Amino acid sequence: MPTDTNDESFEVATRRSVGLENELQAHPERFRMLTGDRPTGPLHIGHLFGTLLNRVRMQDLGVDVFVLIADYQTITDRDAPERMRDDVLGLVADYLAVGLDPQKSTIFAHSQIAELNQLMLPFLSLVNVSELQRNPTVKEEFAAHGAPSMNALMFTYPVHQAADILFCGANVVPVGRDQLPHLELARLIARRFNDRYCREEPYFREPTALLSDAPLILGLDGRKMGKSRNNAISLSMDEDETARLVHAAKTDGERRITFDPIHRPEVSNLLLIASLCTGEAPESVASEIGDDGSEVLKRRLTEALNERLRPIRQRRRDVMKDTALLSALLSRGNERAHTVAAQTLGDVRALMHMRY
Numbered sequence: 639m640p641t642d643t644n645d646e647s648f649e650v651a652t653r654r655s656v657g658l659e660n661e662l663q664a665h666p667e668r669f670r671m672l673t674g675d676r677p678t679g680p681l682h683i684g685h686l687f688g689t690l691l692n693r694v695r696m697q698d699l700g701v702d703v704f705v706l707i708a709d710y711q712t713i714t715d716r717d718a719p720e721r722m723r724d725d726v727l728g729l730v731a732d733y734l735a736v737g738l739d740p741q742k743s744t745i746f747a748h749s750q751i752a753e754l755n756q757l758m759l760p761f762l763s764l765v766n767v768s769e770l771q772r773n774p775t776v777k778e779e780f781a782a783h784g785a786p787s788m789n790a791l792m793f794t795y796p797v798h799q800a801a802d803i804l805f806c807g808a809n810v811v812p813v814g815r816d817q818l819p820h821l822e823l824a825r826l827i828a829r830r831f832n833d834r835y836c837r838e839e840p841y842f843r844e845p846t847a848l849l850s851d852a853p854l855i856l857g858l859d860g861r862k863m864g865k866s867r868n869n870a871i872s873l874s875m876d877e878d879e880t881a882r883l884v885h886a887a888k889t890d891g892e893r894r895i896t897f898d899p900i901h902r903p904e905v906s907n908l909l910l911i912a913s914l915c916t917g918e919a920p921e922s923v924a925s926e927i928g929d930d931g932s933e934v935l936k937r938r939l940t941e942a943l944n945e946r947l948r949p950i951r952q953r954r955r956d957v958m959k960d961t962a963l964l965s966a967l968l969s970r971g972n973e974r975a976h977t978v979a980a981q982t983l984g985d986v987r988a989l990m991h992m993r994y
Contacts, residue, residue: 651818655849658810662848666700671848672808674706677725678716681732682870683943684863686950687914688852692812694737703743704806704975705733707968710748710755714792715779727964732873735954740967746975747968748802753979757801760986762794764830765823770796774819800824803845805979812848821847835989853914856907858887873954877944884908884940889932897924905932912939915946 662669673693675681681690697703707729709722719725726747733745748754770776773796779788791798796819803811803824811821828842835841856862857869864870871880888904897920899906909920912935916923927934957964987993 647818647822648815651847652849654846658846658848662696662699662701662810666696669810670702670704670806670808671696671810671812672704672706672803672806672845673812674708674802675729676708676712677722677729678712679725680728680872680874682863682872683911683914683947684855684870685732686736686873687855688850689812690733690736690738692850692852693743696810697738697743701810703738704808705738705743705745705971706802707745707747708802710791711795711798714789714795726968727961728874728958730964730968731954731957734957734964734967735873735950740971744974745968745971747972750972751805751975751979753976753983754801754805755798756983757805757979757986758794758797760831760990761797761801761804761827764827764834765797769823769826770794772819773823774816796820796823797827800827804828804842805982806975807843807978807982809843809845810848811845812850814850818847821845831986841985841989853910855911855914856903858883858908860888860904860907871943871947873947873950876951877948880943880947881940884936884943887936887939889935893931894929895924895927895931895935897921905935908935908939912942915939915942 671693673689675685693703693705707726709726712722730745733743734740738745770793771780775795776788776793779792799820800823803821804827811824813821825844828844831842832840857864857867858871859867859869861867861869869883871883875883887908889908890902890905892902892905895905895909896902897906897909899910906920909923912918912923913920923938927938984993
């Protein structure tokens with residue numbers, strides 16, 4: 639039976655990722671990582687355990703970390719809200735609270751780096767319409783809304799992501815399996831630019847995926863965890879809000895608590911979150927609770943979450959008292975990203991014989 643192409647691609651990406659992790663440990667100074675978030679509300683525990691802690695790990699390892707606040711990308715599927723500034727500064731506060739250090743990591747906003755966005759023009763010339771149509775994000779949007787209602791920014795979203803990655807020469811991009819097609823397009827654009835304009839001395843490095851091994855955390859209602867679904871514990875919540883949400887979390891009718899992600903996904907998800915907070919295996923947490931039921935599980939989870947998040951929340955409250963400082967730190971990151979982007983755009987213009 640023939641092997642599925644997507645499976646082959648994932649296997650190749652997995653092998654690359656394993657080798658990359660080893661190289662990162664040995665020579666972190668050789669790498670620059672690009673990652674980021676859309677400012678559509680406060681970050682939650684899914685972000686914390688899925689990406690944020692890994693960014694701090696990479697930073698502390700010595701990797702040059704670029705963190706993108708993707709404000710332009712919010713308008714692919716929604717209007718720019720009046721509270722955009724608050725959401726952007728809230729992300730900066732979240733980053734500082736979990737341990738990102740603006741002296742070591744570059745935190746910047748999409749819309750403030752004109753040279754980055756100008757790279758979209760030559761990059762768009764390197765891809766065709768059918769390649770964009772095959773991108774999973776674009777395909778999902780097309781299926782949901784159809785071509786007439788899909789705006790051009792959404793259609794070109796994968797190229798914008800390629801510009802985000804390539805402008806700073808990032809050679810490490812942490813992604814999940816579902817995001818691999820975006821990274822593959824960035825690699826394709828890098829190859830095509832090099833082939834067309836600088837075959838003898840390739841300019842753009844092809845970025846490598848650092849595949850996440852973080853477990854998937856569901857929302858407290860058993861669906862995908864999301865900012866807008868009221869099913870997530872955000873880093874900005876207080877302990878009482880956390881307790882109320884956990885108390886309302888979906889479980890099942892069985893009294894005995896067991897870790898069985900296939901047959902008991904909601905209960906297992908709560909056990910997994912408790913495990914991530916305490917470092918204790920979810921099976922052990924389940925065994926300790928046993929026949930005491932879901933109420934004891936929820937109480938244990940509430941205590942574990944509030945204990946794990948307490949220092950993060952305190953740091954967040956402290957930094958939110960000085961929004962001028964948050965703005966200044968973001969401006970500093972914007973300036974560094976601007977300098978890098980200006981150099982890249984200048985080099986690209988020179989290679990394309992467009993310096994007049």
